[in-house]
Structures are given as C-alpha cells and as structure tokens.
Amino acid sequence: MSSDPPNPRPRRGLGETLAQAAGDAMEQRLLSQIQGGPIPRHLAIIMDGNRRFARGHGLLRVEGHLRGKEKLEELLNWCLEVGLRTLTVYALSTENLTRDTEEVHELMDLFTESFRKIADDPRVHRHRIRVRALGSRERLPARVQEAIRYAEERTRDHDQYFYNVAIAYGGREDILQAIRAIAREVEQGRVKPEAIDEAMVSNHLYTQDLPDPDLIFRTSGEERISNFLLWQSAYAELYFCDVLWPGLRKLDFLRAIHDYQRRQRRYGA
Ligand code: IPE
Ligand code: IPE
Ligand code: MG
Helix, strand or coil: CCCCCCCCCCCCCHHHHHHHHHHHHHHHHHHHHHHCCCCCCEEEEECCCHHHHHHHCCCCHHHHHHHHHHHHHHHHHHHHHHCCCEEEEEEEECHHHHCCHHHHHHHHHHHHHHHHHHHCCHHHHHCCEEEEEECCHHHCCHHHHHHHHHHHHHHCCCCCEEEEEEEEECHHHHHHHHHHHHHHHHHCCCCCHHHCCHHHHHHHCCCCCCCCCCEEEECCCCCCCCCCCCCCCCCCEEEECCCCHHHCCHHHHHHHHHHHHCCCCCCCC
C-alpha cells in the first residue's frame, strides 16, 4: 500500500499565492465600487469560445462545452452578488443547430442536464429565480423540451430574479414569429394594422414582459451580435471581452459592469 497521505494538497509557489491574493483584492475593490452604482436591469450574455478554449487546453470539444456550462453555474453567483435581476444567456442559436450532428447531440445532453440541475438548485428557490427558455423549442429534442418544462414549472411562481436561456434562438426568427402572430390577429379582425406599434411587437417577442437588455456582453474577442436579441438591443450598451467563455473570471465580469456604469446613455437625445 502507498504511504502517501490521503488527498495531498497541491503545493503553491509564493508567486502564485501572491498573484491570487492581489487578484482577490482587486475583485473586492471593484465589487464594492460597483455596488454603489447603477446595476443593469437586464444583462444579456453571448457565451462564446467553448471550442477554442477546448483546443487551447488540449481538451475534447465536448469538454469545452462542459466547462462552459460549469462557468454559467458560477456566473449565477456573481449575478446574485451584484444584485442583477434579469439575466439572459445565449446558449444556442438557430444557426448552431446546423453544426455536425455529433456536436449538436453533445450540446443537447448538456442542456438537458443543465435545465434539470437548475430546477433543483437550492439557490434558485432561496432567491426566487424564475427560469425560462427563449427560442423555438419545438426544434429541440423531446428530452430537452421535457427538462425545460420541468425547470419552468418548478420556478413559475418565482418573481425576484429572472434567468432566461436563449436556446434554438434567433433574433430574426423571434421577429418573424411575432409578425406571424400579429398577422393572425389582423386576419381575425382583432387588430387594425394602424394599431400595430412598438409595444405590441415587443409583447409578441419571446422576451415579452422582460425589459430590453441594458448591456450585451460577449466573450471570445468576436465583436458581433450573431442574431441575438435584434429588436431588443436597439439601445443596449455593448461590451466585448477577449477571454474565451469557459475561462471567464469574476474580475472580467465585474469589469464589464464597471465599464457599463461609466457610460453615458443618450437614447438619441
Ligand atoms: C459557444 O462556443 C457555444 C455555442 C455556440 C454552442 P462555440 O461552440 O461557438 O466555440 P467557438 O466560438 O467555436 O470557440
Ligand atoms: C453565438 O456564437 C451563439 C452562441 C454563443 C450561443 P457563434 O459562435 O454561433 O457565433 P459566430 O458563428 O461566431 O457568429
Ligand atoms: Mg463561437
């Protein structure tokens, strides 16, 4: 038998310990600064870079997606800590559904697990977080739809925080399905074309009762919207960060909020 002590702790060099302490202090300072300023009512995140992260770390593609899922679980704590009430994350676009079948299958397994896990997460019930999926869910396999139903059902009466997962979501598709629904109402004589206004369109989008996003945050260094919340982002502030999603640190997240707080929003005035 080996004489090694059980669970030996990895030794840390002095440099590493100091760097960690300095990082923690920076995080703490930023956090208290942020808490004194306006927190976005609605933060939307494009969680990009899972596969590049996997490649860069010698991991399988699916492990990159898994790390991405774990990062999202961690992000929820950060949002609660700063008091962010509405969070929408882009988990899968309508275009992502055309990736190779094996990858789509891997992602669907992770989504199933993720919705089930969040529905049973004590944080969700302690903080009264309502979980919803936004997107054309009929395009998802039955097991994912079932897990979504479970999460939405278990959290339907929660009203303190709103956690939305955009899945099989496309901004253009969102607008299209709203147009179709309004056209049906016109056809049935319930709505006059002149009565169609911005509020009516907003109310027919997947985001319905949610405020428009104040801040859209994208990781991975790509600076584009990739068909996310097209109508809703009319006056959103945009923030791009080079870190790949699974590698996001709390400090990166806090910096995004801090940067947002320093901006002057003008809405064309
Ligand atoms: C984001 O990471 C997750 C999804 C789009 C499902 P990617 O899978 O796009 O990874 P990269 O951007 O190719 O590195
Ligand atoms: C956007 O990322 C979609 C999600 C993060 C879910 P993509 O990786 O699909 O976007 P492109 O292809 O770089 O524009
Ligand atoms: Mg990508």
